[in-house]
Amino acid sequence: MLFEGKDRTELQQAMKSAGRLPPGQSLTLKWPVLHYGSVPRFDPRTWDFRVYGLVESPLKLSWEEFNVLPKVQRTSDFHCVTRWSRFDNRWDGVAFQELLRRVKPKSEAAYVLIHAEQGFTANVPLADLNREEVLLATHYDGQPLTPDHGYPLRLIVPHLYAWKSVKWVRGLEFLDHDQAGFWEQNGYHMYGDPWKEQRFSR
């Protein structure tokens, strides 16, 4: 392995040289836990996953039904707006494009509001979700997500700041307009490109 035996600063330099460290970020080898509120409890009997709004075929799946969907594996980097980046994270889950094929967004659909437990939301343009590397992840490094990292299901959008990678996802609402989510209402950028340091609005 190219990066084996290197310490954190050496790894950071390697990622920087490889063009993988966005400006103002530093590499972490630990995995910080970051979210607003408490870790929700998962109850497989009442949990459901809904896709609704501007789609031809709305979906409502139980946990059992969700797990019948075909799974993919993706490895990607993760950049938090609080300035840490974690590299080469291996996720398993359902490709976002797999869901898009099933729900068939209407032509007016341009944005998705991601809904999570406890009313948490985040807004992402549909075009940014319609990418190979975007997935609804159930596993990290081959193991089910831990409760504090989003068990049973979280979104992964590697090319945007990690607050868009919503933990404890329960639904996707397709919209024809951009609607600020939780952090966006609290001053974070509507889009959140780490390469342009789109941390805050205004």
Ligand SMILES: Nc1nc2c(c(=O)[nH]1)N[C@H]1C(S)=C(S)[C@@H](COP(=O)(O)O)O[C@H]1N2
């Ligand atoms: N439901 C929910 N998802 C969330 C958040 C949150 O507050 N609530 N915070 C986001 C932020 S700011 C970050 S950096 C990542 C952190 O993911 P991690 O705790 O697995 O490192 O989760 C994101 N997903």
Ligand SMILES: [Mo]
């Ligand atoms: Mo974050």
